[in-house]
Amino acid sequence: MDSTERYLVGVYDDDEEVVAAVTEVKNSGVKIEEVYTPFPIHGLDVAIGHPRTRIPIAAFMFGCLGLICIVSLISYTMYFDWPMIIGGKDYFALPDFIPVSFEGTVLFTAFGMVGTFLVSNSLWPGKVPRTFDLRSTDDKFIMAINMAKNKKSESEIETILRASGAIEVNVKQF
Amino acid sequence: MSHVVSPIRETLVSGGKSYHDVTNDICKQVEGEPTKEWKIAFGVSCLVFAYGAFCLGYTWWQGIGVWGLNKTVGWAWDITNFVWWVGIGHAGTLISAVLLLFRQKWRTSINRSAEAMTIFAVLCAASFILAHMGRPWLFHWALPLPNTFGSLWVNFNSPLVWDVFAISTYLSVSLVFWYMGLVPDLATIRDRAQTKASKFWYGAFSLGWTGSAKTWARYEYVSLILAGISTPLVLSVHTIVSMDFATSVIPGWHTTIFPPYFVAGAIFSGFAMVQSLLLITRVVFKLEDYITIEHIEMMNIIITVTGSIVGIAYLTEFFIAWYSGVEYESYCFINRATGPYWWAYWMMMTCNVVSPQLFWFKKIRTSILVSFILSVVVNVGMWFERFVIIVSSLHRDYLPSSWAMFTPTMFDIGDYIFSFGLFFTLFFLFAKFLPVINMFEVKSVMKGVSTNYPFKKKASGEKEKETVH
Numbered sequence: 001m002d003s004t005e006r007y008l009v010g011v012y013d014d015d016e017e018v019v020a021a022v023t024e025v026k027n028s029g030v031k032i033e034e035v036y037t038p039f040p041i042h043g044l045d046v047a048i049g050h051p052r053t054r055i056p057i058a059a060f061m062f063g064c065l066g067l068i069c070i071v072s073l074i075s076y077t078m079y080f081d082w083p084m085i086i087g088g089k090d091y092f093a094l095p096d097f098i099p100v101s102f103e104g105t106v107l108f109t110a111f112g113m114v115g116t117f118l119v120s121n122s123l124w125p126g127k128v129p130r131t132f133d134l135r136s137t138d139d140k141f142i143m144a145i146n147m148a149k150n151k152k153s154e155s156e157i158e159t160i161l162r163a164s165g166a167i168e169v170n171v172k173q174f
Numbered sequence: 175m176s177h178v179v180s181p182i183r184e185t186l187v188s189g190g191k192s193y194h195d196v197t198n199d200i201c202k203q204v205e206g207e208p209t210k211e212w213k214i215a216f217g218v219s220c221l222v223f224a225y226g227a228f229c230l231g232y233t234w235w236q237g238i239g240v241w242g243l244n245k246t247v248g249w250a251w252d253i254t255n256f257v258w259w260v261g262i263g264h265a266g267t268l269i270s271a272v273l274l275l276f277r278q279k280w281r282t283s284i285n286r287s288a289e290a291m292t293i294f295a296v297l298c299a300a301s302f303i304l305a306h307m308g309r310p311w312l313f314h315w316a317l318p319l320p321n322t323f324g325s326l327w328v329n330f331n332s333p334l335v336w337d338v339f340a341i342s343t344y345l346s347v348s349l350v351f352w353y354m355g356l357v358p359d360l361a362t363i364r365d366r367a368q369t370k371a372s373k374f375w376y377g378a379f380s381l382g383w384t385g386s387a388k389t390w391a392r393y394e395y396v397s398l399i400l401a402g403i404s405t406p407l408v409l410s411v412h413t414i415v416s417m418d419f420a421t422s423v424i425p426g427w428h429t430t431i432f433p434p435y436f437v438a439g440a441i442f443s444g445f446a447m448v449q450s451l452l453l454i455t456r457v458v459f460k461l462e463d464y465i466t467i468e469h470i471e472m473m474n475i476i477i478t479v480t481g482s483i484v485g486i487a488y489l490t491e492f493f494i495a496w497y498s499g500v501e502y503e504s505y506c507f508i509n510r511a512t513g514p515y516w517w518a519y520w521m522m523m524t525c526n527v528v529s530p531q532l533f534w535f536k537k538i539r540t541s542i543l544v545s546f547i548l549s550v551v552v553n554v555g556m557w558f559e560r561f562v563i564i565v566s567s568l569h570r571d572y573l574p575s576s577w578a579m580f581t582p583t584m585f586d587i588g589d590y591i592f593s594f595g596l597f598f599t600l601f602f603l604f605a606k607f608l609p610v611i612n613m614f615e616v617k618s619v620m621k622g623v624s625t626n627y628p629f630k631k632k633a634s635g636e637k638e639k640e641t642v643h
Contacts, residue, residue, distance in 0.1 A: 015621075035387045038193065038362070039618035045391035053388075055395045063403075077318055077327035086331045099336040099414055103343040106403045110347045114354060117396045118381065121389045127382025129361075137362040137385055139193035139617075 004173045007033065008157050009132045010143040010166035015041050018141035021164035022047040025143065028160045033146040036136040055120075059113035066108025070101050132172050144172075186280050186619070189463035193617050197362055200609045203459050204363055205372070208606055211458055216602045223595025229588025230305060238308050240585040246578040247568045251586040252306040253418075254560040255593060258443070259299035260341070260415055261436070261556065265444025266292025267348060267408040270355070271401040280472055282615035283464045287455060288448045289352040290608075294600040295447070296345045298593035303341070305589055333417040340414040344407060351400045354393075357383050358614045412440045419563065426506040426567030429494065435487035442480035442526070443556035449473045449549035451601070453542060455610060464611050467540050474539040477552060481530030484559075488527060506567055514579060515566045518558050525555020 010025075012018040019041060025032060032048055074097050078084075083091040118124065136142040143166070145157055152160075158169045191199070208216075233240055243250055266288040273281035304310040315321075316338045318328050328335045360380035367373040383389070416436035419427040449470070456465040495507040510519045529551050533539040538548075570577045604610070 036385045037387065037390065038197075038385060039358075039614040040390040040394050041387075041618075044387045048387055050388050050391060053392045053395055055392050056399060059399045073318060074330050077325075078330055082324060082327055086329060089331060093331055096331040099333075099410065100330055100339045102406070102410060103336075103339040106347060106407050107343045109403050110350055110400060113396060113399060114350050117354075117392055121392065123357075123381035123383060123389075125381055126378045128377070129382040129384045131365065131384065134365040137358070137365045137383075138197045 006147040007132065007172045007174070008145040008147060008154060008161070009170045009172050010145070010161035010164070011133060011135070011168040011170065012141040012143065012165060013139065013167055014165075015039075015141060017165045018143065019044055019047055021143065021161075021166070024164040025145075025160055030145060030152060030157055030160055031149050033144045033149070036132060036142040036144065038137050038139060038141075041141075055113060055117060058116040059109050062112025062116075063105050063109040065112070066105040067101060069108065070104025071097070073104075074100060130174060133170070186283065186466060186468060187464055187616060188466055191463060191620070193620070196613055196616055196620070197366070199461070199463070200359075200611050200613050201363055201366060203605070204607060204609060205366070205368070209458075212602065212606060216599070216606075219595055219598035219602055221595075222591060223599045226588060226590075226592025226595040229585050230301065230592045233305055233585050233589055234310055238306065240583060242581045242583045242586055244578050244580070246571060246576050247565055247580040249306075249568065250565050250580045251561075251582055251590060252302045254557065254564055255590050256299045256302035256306070257415055257436075257560045257564075258553075258557050259295045259302070259593060259597075261412065261440035261443045261560075262447045262553070263292040263295035263299065263344075263348075263444065264408050264412060264437075264440040265448045266290070266295075267344075267351075267404050268441055268444065269448065270351065271404040271408065274397065274401040275405060279619040280469055282619050283461075283469060283611055284448065284452055284473075285615070286352075286355065286608075286612040287451060287605075287610050289348065289355065290601065290604045291448060291451060292348050292444075293345065293352060294597050294604075295444075296341065296348065297600070298597050300341065300345065301593055301596065302589070303337075333414060333421050336414045337418060340411045344411045347400070347404060347407060351404060354396060354400065355612060355615075356608060357381055358385060358393075359609045359612065361385065362613055363609065409437055412437045424567055424571075425500070425502040426510070426563065428503075429491060431487055431490055431494070435484065435491075438480050438483040438487065439526075439556060439559060442477060442484055442530075443553055445473055445476050445480065446549040446552035446556070449477070449545060450553070453546045453549070455605065459605070459610060461611065464616065467542075470542065470545050471539050474533045474545055474548075477549070478530045478533040478539075481526060481552070485527035488523065502572070506570075509570055510562060510566045513566065513570065515562065515569070518562050518566065522555050522558040522562050525551050526559060529555070 010021070012021060015037065018035060018037070022032060022035060022044065026047075026049070035044060035048060037044065075092060078097075079092045085091070086093075089096065132144050133140060133142045143161070145161075147154065150157065154171075161169050187196075189195075238252075241250070241252070266285075269281050269288040270285040273285070304313055307313055307316075316328060316335065318330075328338075330336075357380055360376050361383035364373065364376040364380045367376055413433040413436070416432035420429060420432035422428060452465050452473075453470070456462055492507050492511075495503045498504075509515075529548055532544070532548065538544050565580050569579060
């Protein structure tokens with residue numbers, strides 16, 4: 001097998017249409033690789049059949065990690081390593097530690113979650129994207145169909161795409 | 175798919191724009207040669223920055239003895255400016271996070287520049303923190319780092335240490351929030367880029383973004399959670415700033431109303447600053463279709479609401495000073511209003527309490543010129559508020575023989591000028607090289623808010639989309 005991958009690319013020019021088209025194309029038995037849009041469209045990932053994202057779980061975990069780290073740091077420094085009476089308070093003056101614990105939690109949540117997001121989508125500085133159509137970041141909605149994963153012939157799929165409202169159908173090889 | 179908007183809402187994007195028009199209008203600024211106006215404005219801000227940098231450099235070199243501080247007034251312009259800038263910074267987060275949680279679609283045209291403003295304002299604030307440390311090269315002593323003094327750790331009971339954590343967390347989280355919002359738009363510019371340099375730079379910073387449905391689905395959760403954690407974060411930041419004062423035992427500072435009062439003041443001044451900047455940006459970059467009178471009116475309404483909260487806080491403080499029966503507290507407030515700093519107090523009262531009330535008149539709050547003037551007036555007032563709180567509480571302490579006045583030196587003033595130079599230099603760079611309006615968010619709400627949205631009819635005669643305006 002040669003290393004090129006062959007894609008059929010349907011171009012749509014309306015966000016509501018592309019959601020309807022995804023369902024239509026899927027019902028015709030075509031496997032959709034991915035849809036590229038210039039802005040988020042609610043329900044599109046569900047229509048394609050992507051599993052629900054687990055980013056919120058990662059965010060929560062990072063938040064917990066942040067809380068544990070920062071509370072450990074504070075208790076180590078203020079209670080174990082160099083206990084000092086400050087303002088007549090306990091060594092471990094819990095209410096005073098709330099602000100910093102909160103900030104630490106937020107910091108870890110934000111950076112951990114964004115890091116997870118970048119890694120899970122394999123986004124990094126200088127990455128050259130696999131672009132199906134340059135207009136997908138402007139005003140067009142692009143449906144990519146991997147020919148290797150579909151049994152139907154190209155002309156069949158093209159007809160289905162056109163019927164679902166695609167204004168153009170192109171071939172793209174990588 | 176519903177793009178339903180309440181029928182009483184005005185349209186937020188005028189001029190019957192299509193998605194492609196949005197891309198063109200916003201990218202034009204980034205792709206074109208800088209205009210003459212931009213060059214002049216940028217040149218002036220660089221000069222201001224250079225003069226400020228000289229003053230700040232001198233301050234760092236000589237020490238903070240070059241300021242007009244004395245034994246009685248040990249905190250003056252440095253902390254005033256710090257609190258002022260941090261407060262201004264709050265509006266960006268408020269607009270992008272709180273209005274996102276409340277699903278306020280009008281935020282989409284203004285959140286990008288407001289967030290940029292947040293970051294630059296917090297940087298300006300940080301410059302005063304560093305300067306007032308006296309020995310800025312030892313700033314890491316404020317961090318809990320192992321050291322050869324014991325290890326001697328920072329005091330986590332102290333609001334000043336809370337502040338270090340709050341400000342640095344706020345700055346870095348805001349930066350991440352802003353950058354994540356920029357990535358899809360940078361990809362748009364990358365995909366249109368003509369020159370080699372812009373292909374390289376926008377390509378590098380857009381992280382290989384493609385806008386796949388899977389990425390967007392995750393992205394929306396990331397934005398939502400960032401907004402969710404930024405909201406309490408922004409409130410915590412100014413709460414902690416206010417605690418720098420409120421946990422002391424100085425009459426005039428030792429009040430429990432400070433946290434909510436400071437947060438309201440921060441939103442108030444921040445929205446005023448966003449208003450000033452946007453009114454200029456929309457004219458210079460011809461963005462009248464995106465930043466409409468409706469946006470300006472909404473901002474003015476928030477300014478009125480927060481201004482009124484601030485006004486009530488001023489009156490409450492006064493009442494409590496009397497009602498508490500503490501002589502020192504009462505004297506402090508009487509001295510504020512009638513003592514040698516009466517002019518600062520009444521400046522603050524006029525600018526912050528009286529002037530925003532003019533926005534009750536629809537004619538005034540929809541007038542661009544008046545909105546601009548009042549937004550500047552509000553920020554002048556908010557600077558005086560901090561000055562009044564800080565200096566007028568300090569200058570007459572318990573011992574009348576040590577009473578003193580504060581006179582700023584050219585370095586107090588110069589360091590303040592530095593922050594303006596820094597702020598505007600960064601803002602102009604941002605306005606030239608980055609999209610000033612969040613293109614993808616505007617596109618995502620356009621169907622509900624743009625005039626004549628179904629700008630094109632399908633040739634095949636598909637069902638007419640129903641768009642409620």
